[in-house]
Amino acid sequence: xxxNTGIDVLPSGGRIFVSIPDxxxxxxxxxxxxxxxxxxxxxxxxxxxxxxxxxxxxxxxxMTTLWFFIFLFGANRSSIWPSLDVGFHFxxxxxxxxxxxxxxFLTIQKGNLIAILSxxxxxxxxxxxxxRLDIAAVVMCSFATLLYFVHAIxxxxxxxxx
Numbered sequence: 001x002x003x004n005t006g007i008d009v010l011p012s013g014g015r016i017f018v019s020i021p022d023x024x025x026x027x028x029x030x031x032x033x034x035x036x037x038x039x040x041x042x043x044x045x046x047x048x049x050x051x052x053x054x055x056x057x058x059x060x061x062x063m064t065t066l067w068f069f070i071f072l073f074g075a076n077r078s079s080i081w082p083s084l085d086v087g088f089h090f091x092x093x094x095x096x097x098x099x100x101x102x103x104x105f106l107t108i109q110k111g112n113l114i115a116i117l118s119x120x121x122x123x124x125x126x127x128x129x130x131x132r133l134d135i136a137a138v139v140m141c142s143f144a145t146l147l148y149f150v151h152a153i154x155x156x157x158x159x160x161x162x
Contacts, residue, residue: 082155
């Protein structure tokens with residue numbers, strides 16, 4: 001029985017646009033970038049959880065870009081790459097999940113604050129806009145978490161079959 005050392009397991013070049021799980025790179029870019037933009041365009045109060053969300057979205061966006069180009073140019077030819085692929089996408093999924101929990105908690109807190117404010121208050125419009133941006137960021141962060149998690153699962157299946 002011939003052993004497969006992972007040399008031909010990972011796609012490179014244009015094959016990453018049609019192979020599972022590598023087809024998830026583009027949606028990961030889109031949703032991760034949207035989380036980054038939505039949180040960056042909003043007021044950063046409180047700093048600590050939203051700083052973590054920004055770190056996660058920027059880190060995962062940059063690392064996914066690097067990972068994408070490594071796969072695109074075929075630099076993923078050694079046998080360590082399938083396990084690195086699983087590890088990176090699992091860590092990214094856990095990071096995004098932790099960012100999602102913090103962002104959702106803050107969004108719920110803003111919603112409670114808006115419920116207390118009257119519509120005639122001058123702060124109401126500003127808080128409502130911020131609240132809506134946070135809701136959009138939570139939805140995009142949920143999609144990014146799901147994409148990284150599914151990518152990690154399919155990468156693990158590919159790694160085990162190699």
